[in-house]
Amino acid sequence: MEPAVELVDVVAVLGAFPVLAGATLRVERSEIVLLRGPNGAGKTSLLRLCAGLLPVERGTATVLGVDLVHDRTAVRTRVGLLGHANGLYADLTVADNVRFWGATVGASAEEVNAAMERMGLADRLADVSVGRLSAGQRRRTALACLIARRAELWLLDEPHAGLDAAGRDELDATLRSAAVAGATVIVASHELERAGSLATRVVQVVGGCIREAR
Amino acid sequence: MEPAVELVDVVAVLGAFPVLAGATLRVERSEIVLLRGPNGAGKTSLLRLCAGLLPVERGTATVLGVDLVHDRTAVRTRVGLLGHANGLYADLTVADNVRFWGATVGASAEEVNAAMERMGLADRLADVSVGRLSAGQRRRTALACLIARRAELWLLDEPHAGLDAAGRDELDATLRSAAVAGATVIVASHELERAGSLATRVVQVVGGCIREAR
Amino acid sequence: MLSVWAISRLVAGKDLRVEWRSRVVSNQVVPFAALMMVMFAFALDSDSVLKRVAPGLVWLAAMFSLLVIVQRAFAVETADGALDALRVAGVRGAGIFVGKALALAAQLAVLELILLGAAIVLYDTHLVGSGIALLACTYLTATLGLSFVGTLYGGLAAGAKGRETLLPLLMLPVAAPVLIGATRATEAALGTAGATTSDGWPWIGLLALFAVAFGIGGTLAFGSLIDE
Amino acid sequence: MLSVWAISRLVAGKDLRVEWRSRVVSNQVVPFAALMMVMFAFALDSDSVLKRVAPGLVWLAAMFSLLVIVQRAFAVETADGALDALRVAGVRGAGIFVGKALALAAQLAVLELILLGAAIVLYDTHLVGSGIALLACTYLTATLGLSFVGTLYGGLAAGAKGRETLLPLLMLPVAAPVLIGATRATEAALGTAGATTSDGWPWIGLLALFAVAFGIGGTLAFGSLIDE
Amino acid sequence: MNHFGPTSTRFTRALGVATILGLGWLAVFGLLLSPDDVVQGSYARLLYIHVPSAWLAYLAFGVTGLASGAYLWPRTRSMQWDRIAGASAEVGVLFMALALVTGSLWGKVTWGTYWTWDSRLTTTAFLFVTYIGYLAVRDLGGSHEQRARRSAVLALLAVLEVPLVHFSVSWWRPLHQAETIERGGLKGLMLFSFFVGMIAFTLLYVWLVMHRQRLMMLNDMIDDSGLDRALAERRNEVAP
Ligand code: HEM
Ligand SMILES: Nc1ncnc2c1ncn2[C@@H]1O[C@H](COP(=O)(O)OP(=O)(O)OP(=O)(O)O)[C@@H](O)[C@H]1O
Ligand SMILES: Nc1ncnc2c1ncn2[C@@H]1O[C@H](COP(=O)(O)OP(=O)(O)OP(=O)(O)O)[C@@H](O)[C@H]1O
Ligand SMILES: [Mg+2]
Ligand SMILES: [Mg+2]
Secondary structure, X not given: OOOOEEEEEEEEEEOOEEEEEEEEEEEOOOOEEEEEOOOOOOHHHHHHHHOOOOOOOEEEEEEOOEEOOOOXXXXXXXXXXXXXXXXXXXXXXXXXXXXXXXXXOXXXXXXXXXXXXXXXXXXXXXXXXXXHOOHHHHHHHHHHHHHHOOOOEEEEEOOOOOOOHHHHHHHHHHHHHHHHOOOEEEEEOOOHHXXXXXXXXXEEEEOOEEEEEO | OOOOEEEEXXXXXXXXXXXXXXXXXXXXXXXXXXXEOOOOOOHHHHHHXXXXXXXXXXXXXXXXXXXXXXXXXXXXXXXXXXXXXXXXXXXXXXXXXXHHHHHOOOOOHHHHHHHHHHOOOOOOOOOOEHHHOOHHHHHHHHHHHHHHOXXXXXXXXXXXXXXXXXXXXXXXXXXXXXXHOOOEEEEEOOOHHHHHHHOOEEEEEEOXXXXXXX | OOOHHHHHHHHHHHHHHHHHHHOHHHHHHHHHHHHHHHHHHHHHOOHHHHHHHHHHHHHHHHXXXXXXXXXXXXXXXXXXXXXXXXXXXXXXXXXXXXXHHHXXXXXXXXXXXXXXXXXXXXXXXXXXXXXXXXXXXXHHHHHHHHHHHHHHHHHHHHOOOOHHHHHHHHHHHHHHHHHHHHHHHHHHHHOHHHOOHHXXXXXXXXXXXXXXXXXXXHHHHHHHHHOO | OOOHHHHHHHXXXXXXXXXXXXXXXXXXXXXXXXXXXXXXXXXXXXHHHHHHHHHHHHHHHHHHHHHHHHHHHHHHHHOOOHHHHHHHOOOOHHHHHHHHHHHHHHHHHHHHHHHHHHHHHHOOOOOOOOHHHXXXXXXXXXXXXXXXXXXXXXXXXXXXXXXXXXXXXXXXHHHHHHHHHHHHHHHHHHOHHHOOHHHHHHHHHHHHHHHHHHHHHHHHXXXXXXXX | OOOOOOOOXXXXXXXXXXXXXXXXXXXHHHHHHOOOEOOOEHHHHHHHHHHHHHHHHHHHHHHHHHHHHHHHOHHHOOHHHHHXXXXXXXXXXXXXXXXXXXXXXXXXXXXXXXXXXXXXXXXXXXXXXXXXXXXXXXXXXXXXXXXXXXXXXXXXXXXXXXXHHHHHHHOOOOOOOOOXXXXXXXXXHHHHHHHHHHHHHHHHHXXXXXXXXXXXXXXXXXXXXXXXXXXXXXHOOOOO
């Protein structure tokens, strides 16, 4: 089977700045890869590139068999991205949000409920507006939206930040079971102990390039 | 000497929701206190209350000798708060931002430079607009602004989130030396290992109330 | 993958639900528009002039309100990165465009109804029987045209620096033909300054053409406009 | 603790620097305002009417531009929680108010100069010699008045839900006296519709009073307005 | 040191010379040889600048539209089209401004006012602002492709306004001259001078667009070579 992500010498720019400066990376299906590296190394950019949000300037990039250089949009329904922002509508309730994001990929009501259940949002918080949640509760909602999307490739940018101890354990379990079920997971994180024990492979990002570690 | 923070049975509301439901806490000068607790427990609210941003509904609250029930504004020049948001101007450069926030308390140019130096922002990044920084670089800038403010009471809401390994070490060293120099530090965090080893005391927040731990 | 139409319904439903929950348009934009009518009356300060220009003022007020509603509609999307999330979710541009334009049209339609009513009362204009059909057509085509233009440029400005100010710059000159057409057609419908109903129908043609052009253009192009 | 005046200078300097770096007002609001003048002319569509109402249109356009600039000025503060940070930094409300109002006034002053110039050319109005002092006084007092009102309500709306739409609703009715006063005074200065210069000076009194009232009121009240 | 070479070639130099000659020719015919108008006297000579600049602005916006279409069409996609579109729009805005200014001056001497709310004048003003908006969007930043795609879509929509301006005189409140020239309103030496003006302005347009377009290409190349340097710098960032 083709690899989930295959980047060869990828350069990507924002403004005139090369956020990725020749990144080469290959991720097989069902792997859980941890991206680590200093601030400004290009982790977020790498994830956004894989999600088809950032254009490839030079090099070749294939994600889930789709060539990103030619068509960045085709891959999108099949990946799920949790960025630094949550992508939630503050005026809608938690349930509305999860339902909406689930609906964009045609998730059923049960799947939506299961996702909310999983992140501990099913009872008291379901009908609270997102605008009234604490930071961690919002992050949980965003994760529930992601889970409801049943992606083949999960891209997570510092997913543990803001979550409490229980939420972290729940998240790790979710990611592990997703990987077992055949999904591929790429996590960018600065919490090396936690994310390191979750990952099957650690990759170091420095200066827009990739160095394999461990 | 009076304690840095003395809360007795404090109740605070947002909308109709009691975010603090009778919190009692006493923090002595030069302590480093870790607030831990599940998502939505009220950690952020507690910090905002101590900074004079959230009104006291019931109970008594004294911060740095100032009675918050009567005057929430008097305490503000003397505390520094790093919230979930960074409070930066995206169109200004890193140096402009740190200079501006330093100037609000009359910090000198050297102090501003030292703060930027400390967070590793002095060379390449100093003249970059904040809008072009990565998440962690923004967090570093916000911390530099905080350091330049030379507060007596430091209130930090998940300060480690987004920082890389070097930044975390630098932050911890900064907080320790601030405490040695007489400042008081209260940190809300979910990274229990790191923040736990930094703190001199751990306090558990649950359901808007405080339970001492350890 | 959902069809464009399914996505449109989803997005429109979401936008209307946001409005239902936050009541921003109903509680704030409607009074704003009404207020604007009063302000115009102030600035002009002469009954006879007012009566003559009432149709123009209605559409001018509608256009400024549109600006505010569009700003709000895209502020909701960009406040927490939802527009990015929509793109990653593979929601196609066409679907977002049609969905947001429909929700916008629905809100604008209500607003314009109130404005027209206000004009008829405030400025003491009269509706002649035969003009009703003309007025209804104007109302329909102009609302659709404005919604399409608003959504198109709202999306383009959404990601940009200083979007609060870029949007009016882009939108107003392009929406101007709608303003002219709708004003002339409304004048004809109301019989202002001796205009007759038959003067109005050619303008409906222009308005319809405009709505169709921007509807199709937007549906085709929106995806590439909001993509980086 | 810094004096209110020092804080004001700091805040005004910061706001002007943001504008200097982003060029939003100069590149986008100015064309927008110019465009608005054209739109009004369009909706009114009669030379004789236009000439009579030109002064009113200038101030109406200035007011809508003010709206956009205020929105931008406070969007900068709330985008990343800087307003909260200012409050925690113990920056007193009075200082923020005066500082932001001054920066606003500076930007508005430039804009109005352009609008007045455009009106004189576009609407074919003429400046009589004796009216220049009157016009200058109008310009000064109206600009200050508008800036104070704008800053006050901008701050009030900044934290609120749907601030894009709340601000116009709050601000326009309060700014209406400025609109009327400035219009009448400008008419007198330009000699529109037979007005003479002496008709204008009482309006300057009103404008000055307004500016002083909102200046003092804002300085005293701003702190408690932006505080939760 | 010049890595990129000048923006001129032998052809554009020849074109430049031809343009200058054409403009000189226009001055001779327009100012000296053509007769005074019966009604307007000498002021009618403004026609030889006013109308060509307005028509060349139309042409320029049309070219922008065509080039944008060519960019968006997958088979012909090339950054070259985007640069032509941008250059043509810039020159078009310039010509439109010239038409507005000469029109205003002309209006002052014939209608007694710089500006009036006639349909042609107003729609012209809108067209002008629309293309200023187009240029503002080109300036928004982002990658070259992003710039090209966004502005191409915008140009295709904006070009729809050109017929609106052209036909507006016959729609309402006409004060401005209706189609005089198409209907053969000009005769003899006046018509000839007008043609000289059209030719001179067309040469000027082509010349300006070629240079501007090449300048843009060089700018893009500088950006790209800047990228190589930035890449090297970025790769040298080290792990702490
Ligand atoms: C600011 C004022 C003016 C503007 C913006 C303006 C604009 C234009 C434009 C855009 C055209 C091209 C029309 C087309 O073919 O579609 C044009 C043509 C023309 N203009 Fe003007 N104009 C102005 C003032 C005047 C004045 C004052 C006169 C003379 C009294 C004048 C005489 C003409 C003539 C004779 C043509 C050629 C008409 C034809 O044969 O198509 N313009 N003008
Ligand atoms: N604007 C609001 N209106 C009503 N309730 C709110 C509002 N903001 C927060 N809350 C509620 O207040 C409670 C405490 O929030 P707070 O942000 O203090 O929690 P926290 O301990 O910081 O949580 P986290 O670890 O997720 O950051 C939460 O249950 C939240 O739902
Ligand atoms: N809009 C932009 N324009 C120019 N440069 C940018 C922009 N956004 C980010 N950058 C730069 O790109 C580089 C990579 O950013 P990225 O967000 O990918 O880093 P990261 O590895 O996620 O960092 P962090 O750990 O801080 O989140 C940074 O050096 C940053 O300064
Ligand atoms: Mg990042
Ligand atoms: Mg919190």
